[in-house]
Amino acid sequence: MRFMLLTIPHGYESAAPGTIPDDVDAVAAMMAYNESMQKAGVLISCDGLHPPSMGARVSFPGRKPKVVDGPFAEAKEVLGGYWIIDVPSRADAIEWAKRCPGSENEVIEIRQIQEIADFPPDVQALTSEFASMQAVKKT
Amino acid sequence: MRFMVLVKANKDSEAGVMPSTEVLTAMGKFNEELVKAGVLLAGEGLHPSSRGARVRCEGLKRTVIDGPFAETKELLAGFWLLQVKSKEEAIEWIKRSPFQEGEIEIRQVFEASDFGDSMTPELLAQEERLRAESEARAKAGR
Numbered sequence: 001m002r003f004m005l006l007t008i009p010h011g012y013e014s015a016a017p018g019t020i021p022d023d024v025d026a027v028a029a030m031m032a033y034n035e036s037m038q039k040a041g042v043l044i045s046c047d048g049l050h051p052p053s054m055g056a057r058v059s060f061p062g063r064k065p066k067v068v069d070g071p072f073a074e075a076k077e078v079l080g081g082y083w084i085i086d087v088p089s090r091a092d093a094i095e096w097a098k099r100c101p102g103s104e105n106e107v108i109e110i111r112q113i114q115e116i117a118d119f120p121p122d123v124q125a126l127t128s129e130f131a132s133m134q135a136v137k138k139t
Numbered sequence: 140m141r142f143m144v145l146v147k148a149n150k151d152s153e154a155g156v157m158p159s160t161e162v163l164t165a166m167g168k169f170n171e172e173l174v175k176a177g178v179l180l181a182g183e184g185l186h187p188s189s190r191g192a193r194v195r196c197e198g199l200k201r202t203v204i205d206g207p208f209a210e211t212k213e214l215l216a217g218f219w220l221l222q223v224k225s226k227e228e229a230i231e232w233i234k235r236s237p238f239q240e241g242e243i244e245i246r247q248v249f250e251a252s253d254f255g256d257s258m259t260p261e262l263l264a265q266e267e268r269l270r271a272e273s274e275a276r277a278k279a280g281r
Contacts, residue, residue, distance in 0.1 A: 004183070004215075020249070020254060022257050024256075024257050027258065031266065031269075035269060038273065041276070043273050044273055047220075047248045048248070048249035049249065050247040050248070050253075052244070055226075056230055057242050057245070058230060058234060058242065059241065059243070060238050060239060060240055065233070072244075076210060077210055077213045078213075079143075079246065090190070090191075090192065094192050094194060097201075098194055098203070102194075102196030107193050107194065107195050109192070109193045109208070110194065113184070114183070119157060123160065126160065126163045126164060126167055
């Protein structure tokens with residue numbers, strides 16, 4: 001089963017543009033955690049995101065796209081980064097999240113990724129090409 | 140530049156209502172365009188938060204809270220990871236997406252070079268090795 005572990009750092013919703021993790025010890029602890037996932041053979045991918053103040057939101061009022069630049073005043077919970085892991089169960093995913101060297105302001109949300117097999121058969125037929133659409137380009 | 144495009148949850152996605160064939164067809168067509176343009180790195184949909192959990196970190200203490208979570212419109216329902224030249228290009232792609240409602244958030248992904256001095260040469264080497272191994276695993280896993 002694939003799970004997405006979402007980090008939700010409280011306060012990141014109002015972080016200034018260009019804010020970057022600059023605590024060497026914290027970065028080293030996080031890299032050691034990533035490596036432990038790697039060694040256990042569960043890590044598929046992980047990334048960190050620049051603050052929302054550097055991002056944008058697109059909404060579709062009246063079906064027309066409307067762009068709002070960050071920061072987003074009403075946001076209480078924003079994403080700081082994620083891991084995608086492949087583990088046998090939800091309980092395993094939670095165990096991995098508990099081992100994260102998270103700081104006091106952080107919450108990690110564990111969410112199962114929808115696999116093609118989770119969809120009804122008529123929908124599966126439409127998604128037969130989906131796997132080939134994923135991960136087609138590498139940086 | 141890599142951008143993560145966050146698709147927010149709504150009442151239907153949180154209730155586990157699957158999208159209609161019409162919606163999936165439109166989304167499949169959009170994904171096809173992203174692939175043909177060479178900008179799509181990854182994309183996934185997430186099960187409702189009722190099947191998920193949260194781990195709260197307080198010092199060394201870890202508290203597990205089972206879903207669902209209340210702030211529906213701030214929850215994630217799915218994402219794309221795009222490789223584009225600018226934030227504007229990412230925004231242009233999402234303006235073309237077949238969504239009829241809701242809000243899509245565009246966030247730039249940190250690259251190792253963004254970290255400056257905190258990313259020591261040792262940490263950078265580790266990061267590169269992890270990434271290469273994970274990519275090999277992701278390919279083999281499908």
